Amino acid sequence: MCVPAKVYESVGLGVPTLVIAEKTGAAAAEARRIGAMSLDGSDVDGMKSLLKDMLSGRLPTTIAPATPVSYADLAVEMDRLLRDASGR
Numbered sequence: 001m002c003v004p005a006k007v008y009e010s011v012g013l014g015v016p017t018l019v020i021a022e023k024t025g026a027a028a029a030e031a032r033r034i035g036a037m038s039l040d041g042s043d044v045d046g047m048k049s050l051l052k053d054m055l056s057g058r059l060p061t062t063i064a065p066a067t068p069v070s071y072a073d074l075a076v077e078m079d080r081l082l083r084d085a086s087g088r
Helices: 005-012 026-034 044-055 071-086
Strands: 018-020 037-039
Touching: 005 026, 018 026, 026 037, 037 044
Parallel strands: 018 037
Antiparallel strands: none
16 A cells, blocks of 8 residues: 655645546545545546646646545554554
């Protein structure tokens, strides 16, 4: 599993962000959770449609994250996950 940190930075700054990853992969799932767009690498029609929407102004120029994505928030979540895992 891998989610590039740049995804959090882009979304945290309000930049409309597209993650191209396997539909069932960790990066795609996390992208959807935090409010980024996600398309499978083989979804050429989806990418074409998204680019057309962007060029025509149908996409917002900024987005609000769907969940907090600051490093402080992520640290709290990671701490909770590790504590839960160690308690098993």
